[in-house]
Amino acid sequence: MADDGIELNFAVPASGVAVRHVAAKKGGRWTDRVKAKRDARDSYKNLKQTATNVSNSAPAPAPVPFQPKAQPAPASFVAPPKPRPQPAASVPQVGSVSASVNAVAGPSRSQSITKPAVSTIHKPRSSLPTPSVSRSHPPARSDAGPSRLPATSIPASSQPKAPQFISSLFTADPLPAPASSSQPAQPVGAPSNAPLVSDTSTFADLGMDPLLIRHLKNKMHVENPTGIQRSCLPYMLSSPLDPDQIEDTSKPLRDVLIQAQTGSGKTLSYLLPIIQTLLPLSKLSYIDRSIGTLAIILAPTRELAQQISKVVEQLISMSLTLDEEDDRQFTRWLVSGLLTGGSTRTHEKARLRKGLPILVSTPGRLLDHLQNTSSFQCAKTMFLVLDEADRLMDLGFEETIKGILKALEGRRKNEINIEKEMDEEGGGGAMRWNFWNRGRTNILCSATVDPKVEKLSGMALRDPIVFRSNPEKGTQDSPNKKDMKDDAVKAAIEEAGAIVIPKESEEKFTPPSQLSQKYVVIPTKLRLVALVALLRSLIASAAKVDTEKGTKIIVFLSSTDSVDFHWKLLGGVQMGDNNASADSEEDGEEDEDGNESTDEVNGTTTIKSRKTKKGKKSSSSESELITLSSPLFPNTTLHRLHGSLPLRTRMASLRSFAGPSSQPSVLFATSVASRGLDLPLVRAVIQYDLPTEGGANEYVHRVGRTARAGKGGEAWAFISQNEIDWVPWVENKMGNAEGEGKGGVKLQQVGVEDVLRKGFGGQGYEFENRATEVQLGFERWVLDGTQNAALARKAYSSFIRAYSTHPLEEKKFFHIKSVHLGHLAKSFALREAPGQLSSSSSSTTKNSTKVTSSATAPGKKRKHPSGEGDDGDDAEEEVRGGKELTARNETERRMYEAVRKQGRMIKSGGKLGEFAGSNKNKKQHMSSNGGGGEFQVYGTSELERMVSGKK
């Protein structure tokens, strides 16, 4: 198999044998320590002897490019797989172990011993180096199965009483492969969310102002409308404010519901009409920003609000003259503002007092100002947009939105009364604002319409017109083109009226048709190395195509702990002499001001740390780390995003990930990144953990972070053998963007062996050795310190808790009972499933639970992780918004609720499955398993005990 062009920077001892420095045993009696040392020395001698034997029969391994900084973990063996057939491909059969070392072909399965470290030579080829491996192979062991790890080699903190067994990653069993009957790769369809290039409906045809058209083209490179824009713009652009006449009050405007695929341009669909409606006011000499807020856009998360705010700023930087020479900006009164709790309330109040005609906000913060900021002038608000409506509801903003609607209405009525009084008294109130009777247009935007969105629509919209992108028209010429030209508005309304909203049961959420959707069935213990392999091959193939702008990949995980763990693990693992690691996080320069500027430190980027009053570095420095790099992914930056990071870290992380860069970047994220985020360079989305909430819709939202606005993209789902039925289930839930009857969406299976071969390169089964080395590198990292081990355990238990919250409908695929906990532990680089968590990690878990629960408790102020004063507002915003922070809070709440309902389970053969405990508990279990609650968690009582460390 051809190499993919990525160098595998494995560090190996010159002997080619697994020789590691034995970690000094700390603590305990000195006699124990001496004995431990002696044991370690003996085992080291044995290893050396083996090495000598091997090197006598095999050529000496090539020099290694670099050595790890430290090899703290113990010598350990991983059992080799039993012999199994050679791969069909071409690899010449080798007769002896030594022959296999020299052969061009890689080792056969029977010869590959999964040793922790073997030689690797690095030969650069073109921009990305090619793996070129010369390795020494110790004799294959016939006793496949777990091998003993000397007890002394385990750091005291994690040293179990019994000898430790390390199971091999690969066994003689074949890896899951796509069924031979499975269809070959399906060609992806024509882009379904692209601008309509061949459609003759132009922005001008839809009624857009030439000023805006020019601005879109020259400054934003937007030339043709997308399908949804073609549908809704004629109506929405049809009522600009006309300062020359008092509005016709007999025809109140209808509200609007916009539903379209991910990446189809919904943001411009509502922003363009808002700007075009307000533009004529620029003619009025008395108009300035003190007119107050005229349009409010609500978004569920801060990231999204900030993204929308940027688009608004781009739009309002337009010039009000078509004269190319005279490119002055005339929309100076049209100032936009962002309220997300990122700055102090006092600062926000001051900006509101001055006037912010266009306001983008998260719901909690807006309601706060409506209730507490009297100088907030919003009585004249003419547009209220609820973007990502489904997410707003998911995050529990229903009551907040009710409050906002009520407050806006109250302020408006008050103001009208004052105006009327002034008018009656001859004060000329109506002269100041003659558009009162027009009312407010409410716009609701969503990629999906489900019962929750319908509820919100019923609550917030009056007589709405529903606009959807009409897939039948796709990119072809519109048969209604003439109608559109003659009477654009009428045609658009008719078209909208003709849309039949399917019943909920028939509603299907369609991913973009140009998106290539794949899945890999992966044995649980191979998950981590398969992730590395997939990332390596995606990065390598993207590098060949697009080196200028860089490529972006998002990896979705189920919990914040898991995001932190994987990010730190990949950024911290030492496969070679690479200095980039999380260690360098303390190296960042300090900045007294605590600026949000970033600093490059040894391949990492941090937000400059704040100095505390005593001149000590803030304890938040770790949470302010922005990027890491890894020897596994050359020239690639690693980022993370989740709701428990401080706001400025979240924002800086996102900025750093999203910006154009010649380096590829990977973002590890929770579902906080699944909705609305528009990151045009995202080439692939990997769902390492499938969504625990939101089912197929959440899946489609996540994959929708790629393949936007007509661009291509890949989506990968990692599933285990037990979850295989999830594939047809999710396929069935998705609609086809090209219309009904066009055949369902199909996910293509890719064999895990293909993924590993492509990612690790090499010949024959060499990928197995390389994967094993990587795995052992990870395990060493975990053993490297109590912090790392605690991170791994925390991530492991969070995974289990999150897994347990899959809704009832999905329990048939995602049941904790079918998860092999030992193998799962391996995927968190743990050598065994943590039976008990150490007190330190349990206390961390408890603490984080406390933080979470206090964050969701209305009225209670959540302690900001940095513990610094100014950010208090930030934290408070999260509380005030209810569940503003992320879906995590909600997930965790549901999770703990589920956990509380559990019966007692025992661990059996690595699986949680058998029931142990009193009859009463048995009954509880049976009822919960029989469909009693929404979340049935099998064995979480045991898990809870594991998590809390109680026996």
Ligand SMILES: Nc1ncnc2c1ncn2[C@@H]1O[C@H](COP(=O)(O)OP(=O)(O)OP(=O)(O)O)[C@@H](O)[C@H]1O
């Ligand atoms: N007419 C157009 N021509 C070219 N690009 C466009 C056009 N309209 C929007 N875009 C671009 O398409 C991308 C996706 O737009 P947007 O973020 O509004 O999608 P969306 O429908 O809101 O997706 P999601 O449901 O995921 O939030 C953006 O980068 C935007 O600039």
